[in-house]
Amino acid sequence: MIFVKPHGKILIAAGKEKSARNDICEALRCKDSIAKVFLKKGIVPEAFFIKENDFKDPARLKKKILSKNPFCIFNLFEGFSEDPQKEVTFVKLLESVNIPFTGNSCFTLSACLDKMKAKSILQKNNLPVARSILVKSAKNIAIKKGLTFPLFIKPCSEDASVGIYKDSLAYNKEELIVAIKKRLKRFCEGVVIEEFLPGKEYSVALLGNDSYEVLGISEIDYSKYEKFLPFLTYDAKWESRTAEYRAILPDYEPKISKTLRKNIIDLSGKAARALACRGYFRVDLRQKAGNLFIMDINPNPDINTDSGYMKLAYNRGYTYEEIIDRIVQLSDCH
Numbered sequence: 001m002i003f004v005k006p007h008g009k010i011l012i013a014a015g016k017e018k019s020a021r022n023d024i025c026e027a028l029r030c031k032d033s034i035a036k037v038f039l040k041k042g043i044v045p046e047a048f049f050i051k052e053n054d055f056k057d058p059a060r061l062k063k064k065i066l067s068k069n070p071f072c073i074f075n076l077f078e079g080f081s082e083d084p085q086k087e088v089t090f091v092k093l094l095e096s097v098n099i100p101f102t103g104n105s106c107f108t109l110s111a112c113l114d115k116m117k118a119k120s121i122l123q124k125n126n127l128p129v130a131r132s133i134l135v136k137s138a139k140n141i142a143i144k145k146g147l148t149f150p151l152f153i154k155p156c157s158e159d160a161s162v163g164i165y166k167d168s169l170a171y172n173k174e175e176l177i178v179a180i181k182k183r184l185k186r187f188c189e190g191v192v193i194e195e196f197l198p199g200k201e202y203s204v205a206l207l208g209n210d211s212y213e214v215l216g217i218s219e220i221d222y223s224k225y226e227k228f229l230p231f232l233t234y235d236a237k238w239e240s241r242t243a244e245y246r247a248i249l250p251d252y253e254p255k256i257s258k259t260l261r262k263n264i265i266d267l268s269g270k271a272a273r274a275l276a277c278r279g280y281f282r283v284d285l286r287q288k289a290g291n292l293f294i295m296d297i298n299p300n301p302d303i304n305t306d307s308g309y310m311k312l313a314y315n316r317g318y319t320y321e322e323i324i325d326r327i328v329q330l331s332d333c334h
């Protein structure tokens with residue numbers, strides 16, 4: 001079904017800041033791709049840029065949105081490079097204006113932007129996650145009994161592999177302390193120290209509100225890339241000039257057994273439900289000793305034309321326009 005609302009205007013919300021970071025620029029490129037879809041349908045897309053200053057006066061920001069009177073807000077705002085939490089603040093505001101908006105709710109975005117909170121929700125739902133602790137201060141770092149090396153260090157409140165570098169994998173306490181101290185200087189919300197999951201990495205693209213459609217599963221088998229680190233660093237994900245970016249390519253049609261496919265789909269659906277995901281989202285999992293663990297839930301992931309999410313949708317036979325339509329149909333006032 002094609003979404004037609006010829007007399008309405010759609011607002012495409014995206015952040016505007018002076019950052020050359022690739023993950024930040026990608027959101028703006030995505031805005032252009034989505035605007036093209038609406039133009040083709042004869043629906044007027046209006047870019048709605050969100051700047052850091054806007055949050056100094058939320059009432060004014062709310063008024064500005066209301067004055068545009070759109071039939072829907074396509075929300076591509078992911079916060080700012082130095083303040084990802086603003087993604088949550090913005091959606092909270094959207095929830096108060098009573099205009100349908102695309103993607104996930106304030107609850108989901110806020111829980112998923114706090115990796116420890118997301119993990120505790122998953123654990124309460126009896127879903128498998130790697131053992132971990134949160135470290136907020138470089139003083140008296142106590143490694144909980146039962147947490148075994150190698151350990152992985154990642155910022156608690158970031159996404160898109162921000163803060164994931166070579167030293168994210170520590171084989172002993174010395175390496176761990178150095179990496180933690182370095183991270184804490186940049187990520188004041190704290191760092192998660194997690195048992196390393198060395199196996200294959202899966203990413204499941206899902207679509208839907210109450211019942212979820214699985215668009216597909218991609219796989220990264222790090223054992224194929226012995227020259228590179230066995231995890232997705234920021235460079236491998238975003239920096240096209242690096243060898244790892246060019247070499248480490250997810251397989252969008254992996255050959256996996258029926259049982260494994262069923263387990264991956266079952267776990268990712270349960271995880272997304274536990275976090276009340278809506279609209280479009282991805283769930284990342286990794287294996288250890290043949291067992292699957294949920295690693296990360298990504299509400300509102302990149303949906304540009306060449307994103308991993310869209311590649312899986314294309315494989316399933318969808319066009320870009322169809323998925324964007326569907327995302328608008330799934331929009332809600334929350």
Ligand SMILES: Nc1ncnc2c1ncn2[C@@H]1O[C@H](COP(=O)(O)OP(=O)(O)O)[C@@H](O)[C@H]1O
Nearest residue numbers: 152158159160161162194195196197231232296
């Ligand atoms: N416990 C872990 N074991 C192995 N690899 C991990 C672990 N946690 C994260 N990674 C690696 O780091 C990447 C980014 O971590 P993730 O938890 O997905 O955070 P985000 O994508 O939000 O930055 C993953 O794609 C994966 O390659």
Ligand SMILES: [Mg+2]
Nearest residue numbers: 160161284296
């Ligand atoms: Mg991830």
